[in-house]
Amino acid sequence: MFLNCGQATPSDDAVRLVIWDGAIEYVFTLTIPDVSALLQERAESIPVGRQFGLLENKAYGRARLTNPCADGQRKGVAFWFPCFPGRVFSCSRIGLAGVARSVTRDAGDHWLEAVVSELLPDPVPAWMGVRA
Numbered sequence: 001m002f003l004n005c006g007q008a009t010p011s012d013d014a015v016r017l018v019i020w021d022g023a024i025e026y027v028f029t030l031t032i033p034d035v036s037a038l039l040q041e042r043a044e045s046i047p048v049g050r051q052f053g054l055l056e057n058k059a060y061g062r063a064r065l066t067n068p069c070a071d072g073q074r075k076g077v078a079f080w081f082p083c084f085p086g087r088v089f090s091c092s093r094i095g096l097a098g099v100a101r102s103v104t105r106d107a108g109d110h111w112l113e114a115v116v117s118e119l120l121p122d123p124v125p126a127w128m129g130v131r132a
Helices: 032-039 093-104
Strands: 002-010 014-021 024-031 045-052 055-065 076-080 089-092 114-119
Touching: 002 089, 002 093, 014 032, 014 093, 014 114, 024 032, 024 055, 032 045, 032 055, 032 093, 076 093, 089 093, 093 114
Parallel strands: none
Antiparallel strands: 002 014, 002 114, 014 024, 024 045, 045 055, 055 076, 076 089, 089 114
């Protein structure tokens, strides 16, 4: 089950991921060469940087394609970050590719954003249960 909790948007030379956790906004970045390597399946996983104001930790998290579905296709990208232990976030592969193309401007279609979701266990924990 997915809970929409953020967005991927084009940045100067990267894809910018924003994840909202209550009133706190976390900002992460993926360089375009890394995104290209991941989407072309030249890399098993790629580093994801985290923005701390003007500073960036370039290897703060990881992104990788999700496990293949029954058709053998990998339709999503999963993200892990140390600031969210035990939690996994996801963006569709086509959405991430669309935002990345917007940065490089090499395609006619420009994506302003793509949804980032948290992968939740199914069934969802009861309200005021495991994760209040």
